[in-house]
Amino acid sequence: xxxxxxxxxxxWEPADDTPPxxxxxxxxRSRPRRSGPRECLPKDTxxxxxxxxxxxxxxxxxxxxxxxxxxxxxxxxxxVLLGLVTFGYAFVAYVLFWLLVPVAGTDRSIAARVKEDRxxxxxxxxxxxxxxxxxxxxxxxxxxxxxxxxxxxxxSVVGLVLIWRNSPAGEQATMRHLVxxxxxxxxxxxxxxxxxxxxxGVLLIAGVSILAAVHETISVLWPLSGAALVLGAIxxxxxxxxxxxxxxxxAERRARIRAEERAxxxxxxxxxxxxxxxxxxxxxxxxxxxIQLARAQERELRAWLFDGRAPGSLDELTLAAGVRQIQxxxxxxxxxxxxxxxxxxxELDDDLAALLAAARExxxxxxxxxxxxxxSVFAEVEPASVAVYVRDRGRGFDPAxxxxxxxxxAESIHARMSRRGGSATVRSAPGQGTEVSLxxxxxxxxxxxxxx
Amino acid sequence: xxxxxxxxxxxxxxxxxxxxxxRSELGDQVEVVGEADxxxxxxxxxxxxxxxxVLLDVHLPGGGGQLVVSxxxxxxxxxxxxxxxxxxxxxxVIAVIRxxxxxxxxxxISGADLVDAVRRVAAGDAVFSPRLAGFVLDAxxxxxxxxxxxxxxxxxxxxxxxxEREVLRLIARGYTYKEIARELTISIRTVETHVxxxxxxxxxxxxxxxxxxxxxRRLI
Numbered sequence: 188x189x190x191x192x193x194x195x196x197x198x199w200e201p202a203d204d205t206p207p208x209x210x211x212x213x214x215x216r217s218r219p220r221r222s223g224p225r226e227c228l229p230k231d232t233x234x235x236x237x238x239x240x241x242x243x244x245x246x247x248x249x250x251x252x253x254x255x256x257x258x259x260x261x262x263x264x265x266x267v268l269l270g271l272v273t274f275g276y277a278f279v280a281y282v283l284f285w286l287l288v289p290v291a292g293t294d295r296s297i298a299a300r301v302k303e304d305r306x307x308x309x310x311x312x313x314x315x316x317x318x319x320x321x322x323x324x325x326x327x328x329x330x331x332x333x334x335x336x337x338x339x340x341x342x343s344v345v346g347l348v349l350i351w352r353n354s355p356a357g358e359q360a361t362m363r364h365l366v367x368x369x370x371x372x373x374x375x376x377x378x379x380x381x382x383x384x385x386x387x388g389v390l391l392i393a394g395v396s397i398l399a400a401v402h403e404t405i406s407v408l409w410p411l412s413g414a415a416l417v418l419g420a421i422x423x424x425x426x427x428x429x430x431x432x433x434x435x436x437x438a439e440r441r442a443r444i445r446a447e448e449r450a451x452x453x454x455x456x457x458x459x460x461x462x463x464x465x466x467x468x469x470x471x472x473x474x475x476x477x478i479q480l481a482r483a484q485e486r487e488l489r490a491w492l493f494d495g496r497a498p499g500s501l502d503e504l505t506l507a508a509g510v511r512q513i514q515x516x517x518x519x520x521x522x523x524x525x526x527x528x529x530x531x532x533x534e535l536d537d538d539l540a541a542l543l544a545a546a547r548e549x550x551x552x553x554x555x556x557x558x559x560x561x562x563s564v565f566a567e568v569e570p571a572s573v574a575v576y577v578r579d580r581g582r583g584f585d586p587a588x589x590x591x592x593x594x595x596x597a598e599s600i601h602a603r604m605s606r607r608g609g610s611a612t613v614r615s616a617p618g619q620g621t622e623v624s625l626x627x628x629x630x631x632x633x634x635x636x637x638x639x
Numbered sequence: 640x641x642x643x644x645x646x647x648x649x650x651x652x653x654x655x656x657x658x659x660x661x662r663s664e665l666g667d668q669v670e671v672v673g674e675a676d677x678x679x680x681x682x683x684x685x686x687x688x689x690x691x692x693v694l695l696d697v698h699l700p701g702g703g704g705q706l707v708v709s710x711x712x713x714x715x716x717x718x719x720x721x722x723x724x725x726x727x728x729x730x731x732v733i734a735v736i737r738x739x740x741x742x743x744x745x746x747x748i749s750g751a752d753l754v755d756a757v758r759r760v761a762a763g764d765a766v767f768s769p770r771l772a773g774f775v776l777d778a779x780x781x782x783x784x785x786x787x788x789x790x791x792x793x794x795x796x797x798x799x800x801x802x803e804r805e806v807l808r809l810i811a812r813g814y815t816y817k818e819i820a821r822e823l824t825i826s827i828r829t830v831e832t833h834v835x836x837x838x839x840x841x842x843x844x845x846x847x848x849x850x851x852x853x854x855x856r857r858l859i
Contacts, residue, residue, distance in 0.1 A: 475747065482725070524747055528773030528811045560749070563769055563813025567776070576812045622812070 236291035237284075245285035245350070253291075275339035282346035290355065300353040306435060307352035313425070313432050315345045320421045324414045459487055466519070479524055483515045506573060507532040509543040510566045513550055517562070521554035524561050531568030533629070538607045539573060542627040545603045545611065549577040549623040557581025557621060572628045580620040586613065600625070646761035649673040649688060651681040651707060652696040652723070657746070661694060664750030669757055677701045682710050689715060691761040695740065697724035697731045705738035712739045721760045732771060733778070737842050742766025764831050765838035772810035775799075775841055799837060806833045 241249035241259065248266055252259040269277040289296045301307060322337040463484040470476045507529040514527040535543070546564065553562045559581030566575045600623065604611040609627035648669045650658045653676045662671050672688045675681035678701035685693055685707070695704045708720050720740040724732060725747075732743050741760045744753065745768055756766040767775070779799045799807070802823075809819045816834075820827045 479747070526745075526769050526813060528769045530773050530776045530811070561813075563811075565769065565773070565808075565812040567808070567811075578813045580813070 235288055236293075237288050238291050245281070246290070247281055247284045247288065250288060250291070275343075279339045279342045279346070282343045282350070285350055286346055297350055297353045301349045304349070304353050306432075306439070307349055310352070310432050310436070311345045311348045313429050314348055315341055316425060317421075317429065318344060320418070320425075324417055455491070459491075460484060463519070470522070473522070475524070476522055479518050483518055487515070504535045505532050506535060506539055506543070506566060506568060509535060509540075510546070510564060510575070513543065513547045514564065517547075517550050517554050521551070523554045523559065525550065525554075525564055526561055527564045527566075529566045529568075533568045533573070536630060538609070538627050538630065541603055541607045542573060542575060542609060542625055545600045545609075545625050546575040546577060548600055548603075549625070553577055553579040553581065553621060553623075557583070559620065570629075572626055574627075575625045576622060577625075578620065578622040583615045583617050583619045583621050585617050586615055645670050646691040646757055647672045647688070648692050648694060648757060649675065649681070649685050649690045650694045651675045651685075651699070651704070652694075653677060653698075653700050657696075661753070665754055665757070666750070668754040678706050678710075681707045685711055685718060686715070689718060691717075691719065692757050693718060693720045694757070695720050695722050695735070697722050697735050703731060703734055704740075705734045708735060708738040708740055719760045719763070721756060721766060732774060733841070736771070736838070739842065741838065742768075743771040744768045745770060765834045767807070767810050767834055767837075769811045769813055772807040775837060776804065776807050776811065778841075779804075799840065803833050803837050806830055807837060810834075 235254050236250050237246040238249035238253055239246035241252075243263075248262045249259055251257070251262050255262075266277060266281065270281075286298045286301070287296050318337075318341045322341065326337075463480050467477050467480050470480070510527050510529050514525040517523065518525050533539070546566070550562055550564055553559065557579040559579040561580070563578045564575065565578075566573065600613075601611045604625055604627065607627065609625065611626075612624045613621065614624070615621035645667075646669050648665065648671050650661055650671060651674070652658050652661070655676070658674050658676075662674075665671065669692075672690055673684040675684045676699075678699050681693075681695075681699070693707070695707060697704045699707075704720075704722060711718060720735075722732060722735040722740040722743040723746055724743070725745065736743060741763075742756060742765050744756050744766060748756070748768070759766050776799075805823060806819055809822060814822065816827050816830045819830050823830075
């Protein structure tokens with residue numbers, strides 16, 4: 188590791204002199220991360236792991252902090268200082284750590300993935316060669332200071348490219364967030380183009396004037412033209428290759444976007460259509476339920492395809508929509524049909540959401556325990572209150588000797604309602620079914636039932 | 640109103656599978672005298688057999704079920720119609736009822752309940768499914784009950800009485816007529832009277848809200 192021993196940033200390993208980038212190899216890799224009581228051991232004794240959630244970039248400093256028990260801020264400051272003292276080589280070390288040290292909870296470092304990413308390696312080599320060419324030319328023209336910072340810069344850039352392409356999705360998003368505004372990659376737009384061109388113009392003029400000032404007026408043309416020739420040679424030799432890489436990248440990006448869209452679509456279809464088809468197969472001998480499932484699925488699919496309403500979404504926040512959702516979910520999850528009727532409709536607030544939650548509980552309860560084929564749900568919106576009745580014609584029970592499981596439910600429904608000023612009553616008798624009546628007063632100022 | 644012991648029934652639905660399903664569910668409780676799959680064949684078959692009850696799908700390829708009802712209503716008032724639908728679109732259901740159907744049930748109804756509904760319609764009663772009761776309550780809900788004396792176009796037809804609303808509410812909650820009678824401590828006969836009276840209002844009211852409601856409403 189660069190950096191003199193005993194310097195503050197080198198504190199990642201006080202007890203063991205195995206270099207950190209070796210720790211995740213060999214027997215270290217198979218050693219599970221220890222999660223013993225932290226108060227006994229101030230530091231984590233497992234192998235070094237990055238903690239991107241706590242980190243600014245790759246979470247290396249956070250990982251070091253967790254490992255050594257030192258303060259995170261001190262480690263960060265030390266790293267920055269070290270970077271300045273070592274002319275940037277500490278940043279190279281940081282990037283190497285980022286590549287080689289796995290994220291906490293995993294055993295696979297980014298470097299392990301890089302081996303399979305041939306296109307990424309090509310890109311890194313291409314970019315590296317371009318930067319090396321620029322560096323050599325600039326060095327030849329005269330700026331010696333460039334050489335000292337240039338090499339660590341190039342190595343870091345190459346490392347970062349590999350990290351970018353192979354890091355876990357979460358880290359990629361973070362990096363994109365950090366880098367895209369800097370490069371102006373995200374939005375095109377004339378204003379940004381103008382800004383970029385003017386910055387480039389200013390830099391060019393400044394560079395040429397510095398060169399012209401340092402050298403004598405005529406003789407500056409010789410190294411300049413030489414540099415131009417070398418650049419031209421490199422461009423002719425490597426240009427098509429760079430272009431090819433760039434084209435590949437664009438194509439790859441498009442493919443990735445398409446793949447993401449397809450994955451999103453697949454997830455939606457899986458959540459809805461495929462689940463329903465699976466249930467239909469399992470219940471092929473019960474045509475009534477197959478019809479029910481097919482109908483519910485058709486409604487959902489239509490809503491998604493034609494109204495753009497995602498399955499299971501709650502963007503339709505009205506009481507009738509909520510009742511409809513209860514109906515669909517309970518029909519899909521339990522083998523009953525739910526006859527849902529609503530009269531009037533209104534916006535949902537917290538009170539009415541609680542009413543719906545209680546109604547859902549009562550409906551699920553009836554579907555599970557009553558043994559009835561049909562559960563009736565009736566909701567009526569009145570100016571001063573909203574009432575929901577959940578009724579089944581199932582086995583019923585004697586309220587005096589309620590089994591514990593049902594008592595618990597009845598009590599939880601009751602508590603839910605009374606917390607918000609509503610009321611719940613349960614009427615039942617053995618063999619006569621059960622009816623749960625729920626009433627919730629409406630808040631003042633919202634007393635206009637909206638009718639669609 | 641004397642119900643024949645085995646009502647004669649014609650089934651009108653464009654799905655052959657559904658017709659045979661209904662036929663087997665009805666079993667020997669009723670006598671199925673004919674079937675039809677569209678408006679014109681239905682009018683012909685019903686005119687030929689003159690059944691007690693027509694089970695009528697709300698949606699037919701050649702137009703709504705109400706076309707069948709209105710084509711036959713004047714010539715054969717003794718033929719009664721029971722609307723069946725899977726779609727639950729209120730405007731379609733209300734259109735069939737207003738054309739003259741004596742009731743409405745969803746296609747998910749059980750065989751026993753369907754037989755019961757057919758008998759009821761054959762006897763001249765109205766059959767309201769919970770959903771229809773909900774629609775009607777909704778349609779008439781904009782104004783207070785008739786006995787609270789609000790000015791209206793035609794108070795007799797345009798408003799429901801408190802009792803009628805109570806009965807409809809219980810139907811919507813899934814109560815049978817018998818259960819409603821017990822709940823309200825009235826006779827089953829009285830419950831039937833209330834329901835028929837609601838049906839009557841639904842068919843004859845010219846209340847513009849009702850028409851507009853039926854046209855504009857898109858709930859399910």
